[in-house]
Amino acid sequence: MALTPTPALTGGDASAARYRRNLLVTGNGGRMLTETIGRPVLRARQTAQTYRAAVQDIENNRCNAPGRRWLRMQSAVCHHRARIAADEEALAVENNQPAQAARWSALAAAYARAARHLAHTVPNAGAAVAMLTAAAIALEKAALPLPDQTGQAPLSSIPMFRIDTGRQALAAARTGDGPLAKAINGVEIELLLFASWAEGQHETGYHAARQAVRALDRARKTAEEDPQALAAALHLAEQALDAAEAITTRDDEEHTVH
16 A cells, blocks of 8 residues: 655644634633543544444445545544644643643554554555554554553543643633633633543532533623623632632542552
8 A cells, every 4th residue: 555645743832732722712612622632532532433433334335435535534634633632742741741741642643643544545445444443443542541650540531621720810810911811711721621521520520610611601702791790700710620629639639548
């Protein structure tokens, strides 16, 4: 199989990660942020499942079996996600979060491998099966728990939020230090990342964060006309950050004991 060149994946850019977070947080209740950044392991696992399903379609001679154009598109998607992961790795390094950085690095490498596998030309169905299977395996390995100093933990269970950053943004929103929209974005980013981590394991904290995000989304649109709504939304955000801090402190203490 001949290889179609794909862009080289070089070192990540922390500033690109910050810009992307600000871009994704607005609208749809932050859905794009949580899907793109907040649940990276789940996303990789679902992508691998898609490739496994495509293999089944080919082997069963179904009319919806993927063609060359779809495979090229998937290669581009994987390369883009590798870039996102590399940028998140750089941001984690900048924030002195080595465990998180290591997992983003593993995910970036897995997506880059998948992109290379899917970039081959497709002379026949057998070649397509081999490409898709190799891409799926690369992503499945990245979705498995990785060892760290405290035991086995997948990336999705590692807190990607920073409570101190959320509090700084909250203070800026209250005092008018800088653009209000930027400050609200900063609070929402940390709450959404906390919600992605808390869902399924800390439901009270998860719902508090989501409630605060919804309130902030409404308040940002009417901040000038209704400052009381903004104040109430910021109060909810503070409560959610308090809950996040309490939960993570308790988890840290439990891990230390065990």
